[in-house]
Amino acid sequence: MALGLYVSRASGKVDSAIDIEKAISDARDEAAVVRVVDELFDADVQARMLKDIVDAELDAIVLAGHSVQHYATSLSGQHLQERLIDAGLNPNRIVIANILEQVALVHPEDKAGATAKARALINVAVSRAQVAKPVEGHSTEPRHAALILGVTTEALVAAQRLLQLGYSVILADRTDGRARATEASRMRATAAYILGHPKAEFIDNAHMLDGHGWLGDFEVTLHTDGNRATFRVGGIVLARPDVREWIEELRQHFKVDIDDDGNARSIDPETHPAETVDPGIVVVPVRQKDEPVRNIIASADSAAMALVLRLSVDTTVHFSDVSSVDESLCGGCASCVRTCAFGACYIGEDGLSHVDERRCRACGKCVVSCPVGARDIMSSPHDHLVGAVRSLAEAEVPGERVLGFLCGGCGYPAADSASTYIAESGTTYPASFLPVRIPCGGRLDTIYVLEAFRAGFNGVVVFRCREGHCHNLIGNVDMDRRINLLRTVLRSRNLDDSRLRIVDISPFEGERFVEQVNELYAALGGLANGKGGPQ
Amino acid sequence: MSKPRLAHIVLGGCEGCYVSLLDAHEGLVELLDVVEIVHSPLTAGTSMKECDVLLVEGAVTTERDERVLMDARAKADTLVAVGSCAVLGGIGGLRNLYPTREVLADVYGEGGGPSKNVPDLTARVHAVSDFVKVDIAVPGCAPQTETLLSAIGAAIDGRAWDMPRRNMCDECKREKRAMLEHSVDFVSDAVYGLMELETIDPDLCFLEQGVICMGPMTREGCGARCTTAGMPCRGCQGPSRVDFEQGGKTIDALAAVLPPGAIMFLDDLIGTGYRYSMPISIFPSAYDHEGGDSDE
Numbered sequence: 157m158a159l160g161l162y163v164s165r166a167s168g169k170v171d172s173a174i175d176i177e178k179a180i181s182d183a184r185d186e187a188a189v190v191r192v193v194d195e196l197f198d199a200d201v202q203a204r205m206l207k208d209i210v211d212a213e214l215d216a217i218v219l220a221g222h223s224v225q226h227y228a229t230s231l232s233g234q235h236l237q238e239r240l241i242d243a244g245l246n247p248n249r250i251v252i253a254n255i256l257e258q259v260a261l262v263h264p265e266d267k268a269g270a271t272a273k274a275r276a277l278i279n280v281a282v283s284r285a286q287v288a289k290p291v292e293g294h295s296t297e298p299r300h301a302a303l304i305l306g307v308t309t310e311a312l313v314a315a316q317r318l319l320q321l322g323y324s325v326i327l328a329d330r331t332d333g334r335a336r337a338t339e340a341s342r343m344r345a346t347a348a349y350i351l352g353h354p355k356a357e358f359i360d361n362a363h364m365l366d367g368h369g370w371l372g373d374f375e376v377t378l379h380t381d382g383n384r385a386t387f388r389v390g391g392i393v394l395a396r397p398d399v400r401e402w403i404e405e406l407r408q409h410f411k412v413d414i415d416d417d418g419n420a421r422s423i424d425p426e427t428h429p430a431e432t433v434d435p436g437i438v439v440v441p442v443r444q445k446d447e448p449v450r451n452i453i454a455s456a457d458s459a460a461m462a463l464v465l466r467l468s469v470d471t472t473v474h475f476s477d478v479s480s481v482d483e484s485l486c487g488g489c490a491s492c493v494r495t496c497a498f499g500a501c502y503i504g505e506d507g508l509s510h511v512d513e514r515r516c517r518a519c520g521k522c523v524v525s526c527p528v529g530a531r532d533i534m535s536s537p538h539d540h541l542v543g544a545v546r547s548l549a550e551a552e553v554p555g556e557r558v559l560g561f562l563c564g565g566c567g568y569p570a571a572d573s574a575s576t577y578i579a580e581s582g583t584t585y586p587a588s589f590l591p592v593r594i595p596c597g598g599r600l601d602t603i604y605v606l607e608a609f610r611a612g613f614n615g616v617v618v619f620r621c622r623e624g625h626c627h628n629l630i631g632n633v634d635m636d637r638r639i640n641l642l643r644t645v646l647r648s649r650n651l652d653d654s655r656l657r658i659v660d661i662s663p664f665e666g667e668r669f670v671e672q673v674n675e676l677y678a679a680l681g682g683l684a685n686g687k688g689g690p691q
Numbered sequence: 692m693s694k695p696r697l698a699h700i701v702l703g704g705c706e707g708c709y710v711s712l713l714d715a716h717e718g719l720v721e722l723l724d725v726v727e728i729v730h731s732p733l734t735a736g737t738s739m740k741e742c743d744v745l746l747v748e749g750a751v752t753t754e755r756d757e758r759v760l761m762d763a764r765a766k767a768d769t770l771v772a773v774g775s776c777a778v779l780g781g782i783g784g785l786r787n788l789y790p791t792r793e794v795l796a797d798v799y800g801e802g803g804g805p806s807k808n809v810p811d812l813t814a815r816v817h818a819v820s821d822f823v824k825v826d827i828a829v830p831g832c833a834p835q836t837e838t839l840l841s842a843i844g845a846a847i848d849g850r851a852w853d854m855p856r857r858n859m860c861d862e863c864k865r866e867k868r869a870m871l872e873h874s875v876d877f878v879s880d881a882v883y884g885l886m887e888l889e890t891i892d893p894d895l896c897f898l899e900q901g902v903i904c905m906g907p908m909t910r911e912g913c914g915a916r917c918t919t920a921g922m923p924c925r926g927c928q929g930p931s932r933v934d935f936e937q938g939g940k941t942i943d944a945l946a947a948v949l950p951p952g953a954i955m956f957l958d959d960l961i962g963t964g965y966r967y968s969m970p971i972s973i974f975p976s977a978y979d980h981e982g983g984d985s986d987e
Contacts, residue, residue: 485931487861489907490870495947499873507861525947527908527940528858528931602939606973630875637946641955645938648788648961650978 157286160214161187161278162205164196164221166256173260173267179274180220183282188212196221197232202239209243216249216285220278223257223572224564224593228433229424246290247475248534253281254572258591261575262584269553269587276551276590280544287543291534293473294513298372299390300324302463305406306396307333307358309343309449310440313456314393315356316346321464324355326387328378330401334358342449359385363401367409368514371436372472375514391463394420394439395456409498410434411517411627413565416662417442418624429455430462433565433627438462477518477534481509485530492522492531495598497629519628520599524638536595541604548590549611555588556614558676561604563597565627566663567619573666585673597621598631602642609651615680617657617673625662632660652683695847697722698730698742700763702756703783703816704749706732708774711833712746715840722840726847741766744846750776750783750970751817755810764823769846771827773839777819778830779929780970784816785962787969787976791815815976816969827852831913832927832967838912854912856931859924862915863906867896870948882953885923897923898948903963908940929968936973938964 161183165171176192184190189208193201196219208214217240219227227233240250255274263270300323304311307329315325327333327350337347337358350356359380366377377386394412396402397420406412406420411434415421419442422428430438440455466472486508492501493509500515501522509531511522520533532538548559562568571591578584594600597620608616618639626632636658643653659672701709709732715722729740739759745767751757764770775781786794791812795804819825829842838854845852855861869878879901885891888900897904897918905926906918917924930937941964945954957963965972 484856485858487858487907487911487931488867489858489860489944490867491907491944491948493871493873494878496873497875502873503867503871521947525944527935527944528856529935602943603936603973606936606939610973634947637951638942641942641946641951641960642939644955644960645942645964645974648977649974651974 157216158188158212158214159186159282159285160189160205160208160212160217161191161282162196162201162217162219162221163190163192163278164219164256165192165194166221166260167194170221170256170260173264173270174255174274175267175271178271179255179278182275183218183278186282186286187218189214197236202236206239206243209240209245214245216251216288217245218251218253218278218281218285220253220255220274220281222252223254223568224252225257225569225572227252229428248288248291249285251281251285251288253278257572257575259587262578263587265584266587272552272554273587273590276548276553280547280592283543283547284540287539288537289479289534291475291477293475294370295471295473296370296372298467298469298472299388300467301387301389302326302391302393303328303374303376303387303389304393304395305402306330306394306399307337308395308440309340309452310456310459311393311395312337312340312343312346312350313453314395314440314460315350317457317460318464319350319353319355323464323467324357325350326357326359326389328359328362328380330363330399331361333360335360364405364409367406368512369436370472370474370514371434371466372474374436390467391436391438393459393463394437395459397421397439398442406437407627407629409515410437412437412439413627414625430459435466476513476516478511478513478516478522479532479534480511482530483508485528486526487528489527491525491527495521495525495634497521497631517628519596519631520594521596521628521631521634524599524601533595533599536593536599538601541592541594541601542607544592545604545607546611548592549608549613551588551590553588553590555586556680557588557590557612558615558617558673558680559608559613560589560591560673561600561616561618562591562593563618563620563632564593564595566621566625566661567659567669568593569663570619570661570665570669573664574669575666577666577670581667583670585670586677589673589677596628596631597626597635598628600635600639602638602645605639605642605656606645609646609655615655615657615676617659617676619659619661619669619672622660622662654679655683694725694727695744696729696740696742697726697744697746697843697847698739698763698767699728699732699746699748700730700739700759701732702747702749702760702777702819703752704774704776704781706748707833708748708839711836712839714836718836718840722843739763739766743768744843745770746773746843747771747777747819748773750781751813751819751822752783753810753812757813757822760819760822769826769849770819770823771829771842771846772819772825773829773842774834775830775832775927775929775967778825778828779968780816780818780975781832781967784968784970785965787815788961789977790979818970821970829854830910830928835913854910854928857911858931859906859909859911859913859915859918859928862911862913863896863918863924864894864915865896865918866894867899869899870896877950878948880950882949882957891921893921898945901949903945903949903954903957905937905941905963905966907944908937908964925966926964927967929971933971937968938972940964
């Protein structure tokens with residue numbers, strides 16, 4: 157395995173807080189290519205990476221610097237990933253070590269602590285790059301068809317744009333969308349264009365019965381006036397982000413994040429108003445009171461554009477993140493079937509567990525529920541998580557270590573948001589708090605918590621989504637059930653179970669993140685037992 | 692050519708595995724045709740001799756067990772760990788949840804203890820593999836006679852031998868219905884003790900009837916004899932993978948199947964999940980906060 161390690165100084169933000177040479181001292185032995193650069197997103201740096209991939213025949217790359225979140229929500233991050241994949245790297249072999257938002261910006265005054273923590277996180281990323289197996293891509297010629305949910309001004313404008321670009325459009329409404337479009341006074345010309353268009357179809361009194369698939373290739377079944385109708389589309393536009401029924405029906409099958417008011421939201425309402433966590437689904441922002449018409453139209457344009465950018469390619473590739481089942485282990489107990497919230501797991505004719513990849517959202521709950529470890533999540537594999545816990549326990553950070561399992565949907569972005577709060581308030585938390593990213597609270601196996609205490613962590617905290625906010629529906633609820641039952645196991649070993657904490661959080665609650673970590677440290681200071689040895 | 696030499700030692704256990712071997716009846720005669728037994732519970736008084744195949748039954752529970760095991764291992768070529776005590780630590784391993792002095796006080800009264808000819812207990816119960824290299828592991832409480840003979844046969848021939856690794860549901864004949872449905876509801880609205888139920892469907896998965904069955908968390912190879920006979924699996928063969936905590940996985944697997952509130956109020960959640968495998972747990976013993984870590 158030839159590994160490339162690229163470390164960003166982030167224009168001085170990283171190296172002012174971290175001794176980079178020391179932080180990469182272990183990783184240097186593992187990597188074929190090591191480069192410390194000013195910014196990973198600079199054109200010449202990227203050109204260098206692409207050249208290294210060819211020259212050094214790299215199979216894996218660790219990008220140390222910005223957060224995983226940055227790669228999901230920023231153009232620069234997305235673009236870099238795309239270029240690396242185009243150059244032949246498997247997406248699962250591009251691993252991010254977040255030493256900026258979760259280390260350098262968090263511990264600006266503690267260089268020794270920040271360096272040790274960065275070193276540990278880079279080591280974890282390196283070993284993940286080494287253990288992660290390549291993921292397989294499903295290529296699709298994307299359908300130039302969109303399903304728009306809710307007939308609103310935004311819906312009509314977006315539909316008109318899409319039709320004009322040659323897309324076909326289904327406009328589904330919970331009541332009388334066609335009539336409202338016909339009667340619309342303000343958008344008369346737009347409505348007329350759509351109503352007369354051969355590629356436009358209105359479905360009234362609709363609700364969603366079923367859905368599966370991915371960007372470029374969705375299949376959605378709607379119920380309308382006593383009939384069922386199935387549509388195959390390339391993308392979905394949620395034009396009523398405030399209608400709970402649509403959100404709830406969508407969330408049964410696809411990933412949709414909701415904000416604190418219960419409305420559907422994009423990945424970052426500030427910078428990406430339309431794109432959601434599910435790349436084929438776009439939303440329009442919730443209208444403010446007296447929203448000017450120009451904003452409404454801009455929102456529609458933005459949503460249509462976001463979808464078109466995704467679909468106006470020759471092929472879209474969906475990388476499936478769930479492994480096939482290990483037939484030497486699976487006995488068909490069906491624990492996975494009962495835990496899957498999307499109906500993706502099933503027991504086949506062969507008596508073994510299978511996954512309908514079109515329904516799988518890679519939350520990892522089936523992996524956790526599997527008592528024999530017959531299945532894995534490719535991007536968050538069991539061996540990586542156990543290894544990460546053990547490796548972080550060795551981090552040479554000062555003081556008692558605390559391990560944080562951060563749900564990728566809430567806790568992890570909240571930890572990133574904390575960096576802004578820390579810069580403003582000057583209040584931070586100890587560098588001995590060590591984070592592990594998990595895709596969903598539901599990915600947390602009791603084994604990882606036990607492993608953490610055995611490895612010597614003083615406390616373990618799980619940051620997970622608020623009730624009703626988990627984009628895997630009940631990943632947080634299932635995790636709570638498991639972890640609260642695990643308390644009995646901890647107590648049976650004389651471990652004080654208050655060392656294990658579950659915190660609910662929203663992705664932008666940086667202040668709460670800092671408060672909660674510090675609160676746990678304060679509570680742990682008062683505990684006498686649970687660490688073994690004479691007390 | 693001389694026959695391969697077979698030895699059998701018994702550490703902390705009930706000798707039930709030995710009884711399982713004796714259950715071979717005529718099979719024993721066949722075994723004696725191909726091996727020479729140099730040491731066994733029936734050859735009392737003899738000292739441990741050099742051997743080709745060593746059967747070890749029972750867990751390490753006393754200082755003597757440890758000595759006997761180390762001595763026998765040094766004299767043996769192939770070691771077969773026989774039964775759940777040897778492989779997993781076994782039921783006796785549940786004593787790891789208490790400091791040794793509490794265990795002794797519970798049995799002999801405060802300050803009391805066994806007579807001085809009884810060897811001292813080790814601080815905790817260990818599986819054999821904590822001390823020595825195990826070549827073949829045959830879990831089960833007790834292992835089936837045929838399984839045992841098959842493993843011994845392999846050891847004599849120098850063949851690799853392992854039990855199938857799937858979980859017990861693979862062998863279980865009981866039908867799953869609700870377990871196969873996609874639903875956010877639990878398969879039962881409560882958790883019942885076996886005796887609490889008026890009737891038990893003999894053909895339906897125990898879990899669906901609200902009865903905790905360790906089948907999913909337990910390695911197959913026993914032929915699902917308990918569930919066939921109307922008893923839920925107790926987990927005696929241990930986990931399919933030894934790195935998969937049987938007790939922890941009981942929680943992981945069942946938390947979305949049965950109401951966790953009801954699981955929580957089981958009389959003995961720990962004893963259910965860890966009945967046979969406490970000594971190989973990630974946390975093999977409870978911390979003894981007064982006398983130090985009882986693992987030491």
